Amino acid sequence: MTSCDRTMKTDLLVVGSEGAGGPAAIEARQRGIDVLIVTKGKISQCGASQMAGADFNLDGKSAIALGFPGDERDSPERFFSDIVREGLYLNNQRMVEKYVEYCPRSIKDLMDWGMRIYTYESAHAEEMARGVIASGVLWVRAIRKKVKELGIPVLQDHMVVDLLTTGGRMAGAVALDIKTGETVLIQSKAVVLASGGWHRAYRTTSGPYDLSGDGIAMAYRAGAKLTSMEMVQFIPFTVYWPPKARGSICLYIFSQFPGVGDFVHLVNASGERFMQKYDPQTMEQSTKGIVAIASELEVEAGRGGPNGGVFFSLEHLGPEMVEMIIQGVKAQFIERFKEKRHEFTHLLPELLEHCKVGRIECGNAAHYMLGGIKVNERAESTVPGLFAAGECSGGLWGAVRVASACSEAGVQGKIAGEAASECVSKVSHVSADEQQVQSVLECITRPIARTQGIRVAELTRRMHDVSGKKLWVIKDGNGLKSALEELKQVQSELEETAILGTKSRRLNDEWIRCLELRNLLTCLELSAKAGHARKESRGEFFRRDFTDTDNDEWLKTVEIAKQDGEDAVSFEPPVVTSITPPIGRLTFQEAIGVATASLTRK
């Protein structure tokens, strides 16, 4: 019987060390709980948190209480209502209430841990910008400092490959030491997953290379219910070319800068400012979702660039004016924030410099996953002892995320830490099921032993081809259906024929990517399945064959769980506390509050 190379025992296992995992572990440790963090990278140098802007939400009243110049007219109630209204009513309102309530506490924690805050932004009119701005790097460093100060053990460069359940309860997990190739059995009473989204399922994404939906796929395999997997946010203006800057969203952020953002033109290959056709009133400043769809329609019509994008242009300003903007950006942002590890510092000026003589090809990128592990307002999943926090969880945002994902991570991390602490103090360890451990080990080592088959890179390419066409910004029923079949095919080939060039277990990069690919395919398949089930368009989810937002039929979330080895889809009305969702059928544009936009190709 094969068993793990090493064994560890802890009361609470936290998977992920950054924006959500860090605060979860800190909260538990401060309550005297024995906690272990396992992270696929190094603390403060992995995941998506470090790449964030980073904005943290704080309603006006709470801001004043914390000593910021908040707007008195704003309130937690108004903040709550904005999130639910703009989330198009699919939010779990109990989770939103808790989010609004915990945002100030989460910021207070970060300030106590030494996170420097650059500036405060107040809510103006209907805009959602309310809160403080720091930077992702400052954020994760503050968390790392606190984790070290509390002496929380961190297992770095370890990938958790599967969760273990005994009699339906969490028993721990199996992890793989990436550097040595050793397997580790981690026995724990409860698990908090804080492992982020499944960004790398898409060829073009603004997310880092380690976000591979591990937590979501593992939770699903362990029987947890997932929700809203079809809700994926795409962000326009992401750099496609040059390669060095590919995936950077600094041009999008630039387009939102007050004062200079209005200068940005988005043009197609023939130099036409195409937003004129789709949203003539607000043009490039239209809602993110509309710009994303319009960009895709242009590319579809053959008016895109060589890399499948459209173009960011400042050509109409002339080189002198662009130089003035560069100097302005340097003075206003770069010199003020003195942030070396930031794309604004090293990429933005370079890209703007290029705009003096040409355009930059840009387009949509998979940016944020609204769906994930179904949790309640206590971060509890449907599996006893399993908690989820941050991007890997679902339910908070409904159909559009308008508030901060950084705050989401901090708030849910803190909540998960609290709830998991209570949980582990009530239950005792259950021993891991040896057969389950063995089957996990067999499953992960199979590709190493195999000598003939298909390389992981080839299978990854095929997955990206499917997600880039059929699970991209504009979807339709046939595409979603065939995507599901094709992904299932890739998944079965991965299971049966994947081979690795390197046979050793030590730091076998390709092996790690093979294990990640399985999770990515699972997330994508479930996203296709949920998308196929939702026969309407809403918020971040747009279907060409059902363009209306139908509040009579579709005010419900799509949930998927494994039942007897099959994916069982169910529909549930969102949890409502104080805002009753509206009735009636609206066009997609009306529903997201854009009156003027046309979403047909011209």
Next chain:
Amino acid sequence: MEAEKTIRVECFRYDPETDRAPRFETYEVPLNGSMSVHDCLLYIRENLDPGLAYFINCKLGFCLRCRMMVNGKPCFACLTEVDADIRVEPPNKTRVIRDLWSEDV
């Protein structure tokens, strides 16, 4: 798309478990627009040799775990632009785990 030019990337390869000594392997990488050392390694991994081990996370200058030696100088792979042939080595050749990944990465 047609490449603007092609460069040679000499990569340090070493598996202390099985190899007697490190060796260099040379790959031809087409340059297309401004590319970083990291873009070249990614091209190699995706198109020429999926077994090449090196660290990648953000590729945009945040995580700073892509420290390596390029033409004998320490640098971060994602922040270093390439316009001619390069030689890429791990940051510490005495503590290599595999290829470009040494203990201090």
